[in-house]
Amino acid sequence: MARTVAVIGDRWTLMILRDCLLRVRRFEDFQARLGITRPLLASRLKKLVEERVLVKVPYQQRPLRHEYRLTGKGRDLYPVVMSIVHWGDVHLAGRKGRPLIHRHDVCGKDFDPVLVCSECGEALLPRQVHVHPGPGAANPGHLPAELAMPVAASPPASRVPR
Numbered sequence: 022m023a024r025t026v027a028v029i030g031d032r033w034t035l036m037i038l039r040d041c042l043l044r045v046r047r048f049e050d051f052q053a054r055l056g057i058t059r060p061l062l063a064s065r066l067k068k069l070v071e072e073r074v075l076v077k078v079p080y081q082q083r084p085l086r087h088e089y090r091l092t093g094k095g096r097d098l099y100p101v102v103m104s105i106v107h108w109g110d111v112h113l114a115g116r117k118g119r120p121l122i123h124r125h126d127v128c129g130k131d132f133d134p135v136l137v138c139s140e141c142g143e144a145l146l147p148r149q150v151h152v153h154p155g156p157g158a159a160n161p162g163h164l165p166a167e168l169a170m171p172v173a174a175s176p177p178a179s180r181v182p183r
Contacts, residue, residue, distance in 0.1 A: 028072050029098065033057055033065050039102055041075065041095065046088035074098070103134040 029035060036055050045051055052062055066089055069075040074095040077087040103123075110119045110133075122131050136145040152165060 028068070028074065029101070031065075033061060034069065035102070035105065037062075037065055037069065038074075038095070038098055039106070041089065041091050042099060042102055046090060047080070047086075048089075051089075069095070100134065100136070104136070107134050 029038060033055070036057075037051060040051055040054055045054060048062065048066070051057070051066075052059060055062070057065075066075065070077055070089070072094075073092055075089045076092050078090055080086055080088045106121075114120070123134070124130065125132050137143060138145055154164060158164070
């Protein structure tokens with residue numbers, strides 16, 4: 022999780038990604054919609070390009086101007102952003118309700134995003150999911166407490182050999 026948060030974990034980056042998913046692509050449009058300073062926006066866009074979440078594509082030659090498009094890696098963040106939006110809609114929308122309603126073009130219905138199991142299609146609930154080490158597991162501190170190796174306790178200060 023720490024690697025992911027290092028790439029997308031600040032407020033402005035998440036807002037930029039949300040706007041990318043709403044098909045905003047140009048620097049000036051991001052700035053106008055978000056009210057972000059030019060240097061901060063340039064910094065966040067540069068990082069997203071370096072991380073290959075966005076790609077810069079020229080849309081004008083004189084003067085040279087670029088737009089920012091999501092890569093496959095960036096589009097893979099869609100469920101993450103939708104989950105964050107849904108959490109805000111449920112817990113922070115207030116009396117007026119949600120600012121945006123999402124409609125599924127295929128069925129024509131308004132929807133709420135739901136995480137489902139890729140194998141059986143059932144909704145994923147925290148108490149019904151458990152983890153185990155994968156092939157890239159290196160740090161036992163990332164495992165759930167019941168799977169982590171116990172850390173050897175240090176001897177009491179009075180018993181430390183001198």
